[in-house]
Amino acid sequence: MKVNLQRTTIRKACIIGSGVMGAAIAAHLANAGLTVLLLDRVPERLTEEEMRQELTLASPQVRNRYAAQALQRLRKTQPAPLYDESFITRIHAGNMEDDLTKIQDADWIIEAVTERLDVKQQVLSQIARWRREDAIVSTNTSGISIEAMSAHLDRSFREHFLGTHFFNPPRYMKLLEIIPGRLTKPEAVAAVRSFAEQRLGKGVVLAKDTPNFIANRIGTYGLLITLREMMKARLSVEEVDAITGPAMGRPKSATFRTLDLVGLDTFLHVADNVRRHAASPEEREVFTPPEVLHEMVKRGWLGEKSGSGFYRKVKSEQGSTILALNLASMDYAKAGKPSYPALEAARAAKGAAAKIRALVEGGDRSSEFSWNVLKHVLLYAAEKAGEIADSIVEIDRAMRWGFNWQLGPFETWDALGLARTAARMEQDGLVLPKWVQDWLAAGNDSFYKQEGGMRKVVINGAWREEETDSTHLSLQRFKEQGRIIERNNGASLIDIGDGAVCLEFHSPNQAIGGDILMMIQRSVEIVEERYEALIIANEARHFCVGANLMLLLMEAQDEEWDEIDRIIRLFQDTMMRLKYCTKPVIAAPHSMTLGGGLEVCLAASRVYAAAETYCGLVEAGVGLIPAGGGCKELILRLSETLADVPAADMQPYVNRIFETIGMAKVSTSAHHAKRLGLLREQDRITASRDRQLYEAKRLALELAASGYLPPEARPIKVVGRDGKAVLQLGARQLHLGGQISDHDLTIADKLAHVLAGGDVPPGTLVSEAYLLDLEREAFLSLCGEPKTQQRMQAMLATGKPLRN
Template identity: 65%
Template sequence: MARNIRQAAVIGSGVMGASIAAHLANVGISTLLLDIIPKDVTEEEKSKGLTLDHPAVRNRLATKAIQRLKKTKPAPLFDSDYASFITPGNIEDDLAKLQDVDWVIEVVVENLAIKQQLYEKVEQVWKPGTIVTSNTSGISINAMVEGRSDAFKEHFLGTHFFNPPRYMKLLEIIPGEQTNPEIVEEMKQFGEKTLGKGVVVAKDTPNFIANRIGTFGLLVTLSEMLEKGYTVEEVDAVTGPAMGRPKSATFRTLDLVGLDTFVHVAHNVFEKVEDEQEKAVFNAPSVLKNMVEKGWIGEKAGQGFYKKIKNEQGKQILSLQLETMEYGSQQKVSSPSLEAAKTAKGAKNKVKALLSGKDRYAELAWNITKQVLLYSAEKVGEIADTIVEMDEAMKWGFNWELGPFETWDAIGLTRSVEKMEAEGLTIPKWVKDWIADGNESFYKKENQQTFYVAEGSFTAREEKPEVIHLRSLKEQNKVITSNSGASLIDLGDGVACLEFHSPNNAIGADILLMIQQSMEEVRKNYEGLVIANQGRNFCVGANLMILLMEAQDEEWDEVDNIIRMFQNTMYTLKHFEKPVVAAPHRMALGGGVEVCMPADQVVAAAETYYGLVEVGVGLIPAGGGCKELTLRLSQSVTNREVDIQPYVNQIFENVGTAKVSTSAADAKKLGYMRPTDTFVTNPDHLIFEAKRAALRFVQDGYTPKPEEKIRVVGRDGKAVMQLGAHQMKLGGLISDHDQLIANKLAHVLAGGDVPAGTLVTEQYMLDLEREAFLSLCGEPKTQQRMQHMLTKGKALRN
């Protein structure tokens, strides 16, 4: 069972402490944010007659931190209103309030003595049973609570969040010697289910798991670079997606983290390990230390390994030339091995292709990879109990697509070890023994179950019921029906899942046909339908290429047929006699939103970026998006005396500016989702929760949604919206074509030229959408926008 934590306290309101408080607020936990009392009164406070004794002054650090959360980018809060869950305070006046919370998180400066002094104070007010944790990134968990009572130690552990806490999946839990194992398990469950984290249990060793391996990898990369004379851009070309790593690769990552922070993390290991060879690796090279001394510490200082400048060509990013320590233009990097990796599909094939090459970039990749793999193998049992925790820590903490042992399997365990030995490298004994026993990989799959090596034999990996893998279900022959764009998959318990798998999950005739076939199948043989997939993004909209081709060929009947098919499919889905639950994640745009709107409920991933963005390509929503927004408004304002014009104006602004939500919570605030729609913090649990929602509809006795009339603002309301667009045009904020699109959007949202307050049908609104869409497809400037989006991947303002 996950521990029930409803109230928490965070001590330390710096960037990390405030961001952790923000994420607790995101999941509805009331949080007390404490910091020290300032030593001085600011000029602004003096002008208000405030002294050091005033609560506003004493709580200033925490109060300012909460205010910053509302403005920080990327946003730490799902919705700026969630800041109301955080209460500012200070350590001297408010420490006794810790008796009211379920969890205390310490996030003060990384200094052992300061932490020990704080825990001494905390224990004086500590309520037995309250969890106390440290967010330390490397200080010993056991050392921090020396001198504390046994009861306190039993409830104390490390909870190392990665920055920024809202977005980074990894949470390392580090038990102390006396931590109660039940509490470790409870906090692990809480981290996964409530906070939405990928949790690994680490041992109390310097820098724990991810920072230990990640820092080692970055340092050996630097060493190879300096020894062999590679450039900054060459290293980043090799150590990014070609190796299954993020685009930020090595040096953009260092610039983002901050070179000062990285040197501190490396020094922490350097000081604490005893092996001289390991110590030498963690002694940061002089070039890094010199850059820190110069203040060239990365993005926060405006320069590090890269530097942004403005010149006649606009913005330019220069790279550091290490031999001269001057910045210059970046050079394009290419080679056969990099091209092979680029064209290979999937991380396993990419890294295999890169390391199979014969050029100097393949050599660099191999020299880095072999050291990271051997180091990881040496640390099994020391920094983590199993290879699973190490692999997951690197994937969740450093955004690697493959952990070290998954990488080893991908490139061939036995073959790569033979190569390492031929180069004179020492292989850890357990790895050699494992191979000698006839094993050729660290992981294997049998009977749909994954096994991994642990203590000399294959051990079954824990299967969590909350985690549903569509790929695994396909391997188990659970596909009911399928075509090139989508598949219907049996989730069990009478629920089927409609999965998109077209390029970018863009909606074309194949997906629409599969939606229709899915309804037929569910009608006959299932109780409910979930619409979900596990692609990078849920759906980026309709297939723009097909629309553009038909429009350029002036095949207007064909365009009309495409839109009618979309509209009719969504209308049927909305009034389907079985419950439908949509489960979007990440980008759900345009047609992706219109697929979700007919569902009885949307169960979204918390990180869902949701919006009707058709105006960006010179069009308006025509798959029922405009109709649904006006219908929901009509349903929510039942009093005919209430003027709905302001609400329609807001819809007009959101759709007309292609506004995209910054989270699922923000999508509700914008009105794209309903109050009854929900979100899930852990995306791994999304399909499980959507399936549960569908089953709840069944258990409650589902009845299909009836056809409803829509109250519209009519011609007078249209005039109001069009006047707003005209004023924006006069102010130079929009182009002539923007105004044309806005006028057509206003016509649709207003319900056309009928009198205000007229009740119209859903089909009437769909007809207005389709007519406006078709007329815009014929506009040359719209076709230019569509072409630009397809070729450049961004909107054209023409």
């Protein structure tokens, strides 16, 4: 029977191995809506608790203990591996003796047992006995050979077998390395790749079956080179982390915080895998870790999981102190804050490319060290390009998605200037790979270039267009093609084709100020005149952190109450203009979507959220309440929901809204946002940030094609003065219990007044304009409170809420 694997629908999965990775992969498959069977071995002895319960080794709860315990850990793990805690019901615990036959129902079977070749071979043999003929089988491994694992199995199994290296934690890390075996069918690779990109939100790279594949091969080399150069330069742990963090286009965890997160024992295992399989003595030498790492493992200083690593947190009555390890003396001392001129210049520079140039070209000790690290990493990536991947694009993507580098090795080389950097390497006595020499000799000075709005890359010694998925729409690319319709300092309106336009916020942190509000209003005018639909989206780190708090604080401190009133009226009027736009408006939030950012979403016709959207009406944290229609919109939606149930009691639902806003709750995912009532059931969610704009555009055009009509303005039923009393009583009880401060109570009273609809009789029907007036009045009065101004000032200074 010939099976078209590319069209295989993956609905059921089985994970074998319920350790940290196996359970977390099961959770993320459950996030994607799959039914998941999680299996592990059968325990050999009873625990004391099981003996107290008079269980036996034959009891199902004993036989399923390991997988069941993994499910319990998932409930407690932070950050949460599940989008919503209810999704855990999609995972079913079992064991490999009683339940192995059930894998016949699985479309995808993932082996995730311990990183030992013999153990994996044994488990794969068991899977081979029971898997369905068309089922795909993959192994989650960080570097063991796919061929070595499956060589003893028949051809049919090997045609359906591949490596799937998930990065930890699977929900949050974008990279998935897919490693085909020698006999793996392209259809099997395509099926897993398609599912991973669309349903799991992964960035997939195809790796060759070599030790540690792509990201761990380059990343481990880079960490070991950093250690080697650190010892030569006699730098401290803190100095190296300061240099190899954001200044070098790397994450804040830099080198040693990363190693502490990974675990020293795990890192040594990964390094040893390359050392044992490396072809050249030079590479084996590089992948031989310094003795200090082995000494740390002997002492149990493994990193975060043991409480001590390169850093150690010490708690005292005065608070927590971070200590850093001195590798020469093996003693801990209070971590310092290193500073070099080049480092400060890099911190001040805008963009990863400019930061790296400022660091490397600064001419001080930090510059010399950063150059000595980078030159070896860039050369190693170039030397291994054909061995570990078919394209330098795969290597760059793997390092961006797997190690959170802002630029991959070849993008970094371009940022520093390929010809100039290559000449400097040769001056240092290093030898360039032949393909790089040939590329330079042909007159080229970069690995990538922009041409005709498309990015091209060197592949096999020639320029080729970088392959991109047609569903990955890029605002940056649209702008490079000259498709900006209008723009100001806060936002741009961009033509994204087919009658759709996208409004992109690009103020600092996408904070909403007058320029963005004016551009929203202008965008609505343009769309209503000439286009079919409007999408609000951006490619920044966050969707929108709310209103411009600095501007608001300055006006409040100057007692410019009329100006604040004008700003809030403009905000409210803009949100109403957006809501009643005659063409569909789709908001596409991601990551932080707070305060006014969420109010923009509440005003949209629909929301197409990224799964990783953390949204909330958080104004109470700075001593305020939502005043851009957030309170009004949640009460309006409640009123509409209960309109067909005249006898329904609104109060419990209003209580919930009061708690959500008053406690400044932020969702842990878009799915959680639905449970909090911040998104509606008809709002959609995608796991793929890369596809989000495409999918939002498609939804917008579908609504337009179906004859979209804006919502009708309807009266809103409120709970009135009696409901307000209930809300205020709840707040006073919290105050009496010491759970909220005096000022929290003041804010709660104002919020209760707005959500209840003021002092009107229960069941009164009010208008949107009436509730917006209540919002604005409460907001203005709170702006005049000294403690609110203190909260705003603290948030701007520290990024953390002040409880005063």
